[in-house]
Amino acid sequence: xxxxxxxxxxxxxxxxxxxxTLVEILRVYLNKDSAVTFAAWKREHPTKKPILAVKTKGxxxxxxxxxxxxxxxxxLNKIEDDFKKLK
Numbered sequence: 001x002x003x004x005x006x007x008x009x010x011x012x013x014x015x016x017x018x019x020x021t022l023v024e025i026l027r028v029y030l031n032k033d034s035a036v037t038f039a040a041w042k043r044e045h046p047t048k049k050p051i052l053a054v055k056t057k058g059x060x061x062x063x064x065x066x067x068x069x070x071x072x073x074x075x076l077n078k079i080e081d082d083f084k085k086l087k
Contacts, residue, residue, distance in 0.1 A: 006051065013061035015052045023050045029068040035059035 001022070007014035017023050023041045030039035038055040054061045 008062075010060050011056045013054050013065065015054075015065070016049050017052060018049055020050050023052045025072060026052060026065070026068050029071050030054055030064060032071075033059075033064050033067060036064050 002018050004016040005013065006016055020041075020043070027039050027041055030036045033056075035056050035058050036054060037057050038053065041050045041052045043050040054064060056064050
């Protein structure tokens, strides 16, 4: 997966990603984090890649993004384990 960092400071980051689905999942998980004050994505045109914007307070934006990825991975692993139990 390709990801370009467009803006990067301690409490703010903007990342351009290829997948609209992944950007939306990240937005949902980021908004569950109490240190995240703003998480949203935009796409200037349907032919353009979505841009995820994250602002935090008390935690670095990169750390918040990393925590969201970890939470998503944990949930996906649990879903996979539950699915395997159904067999």
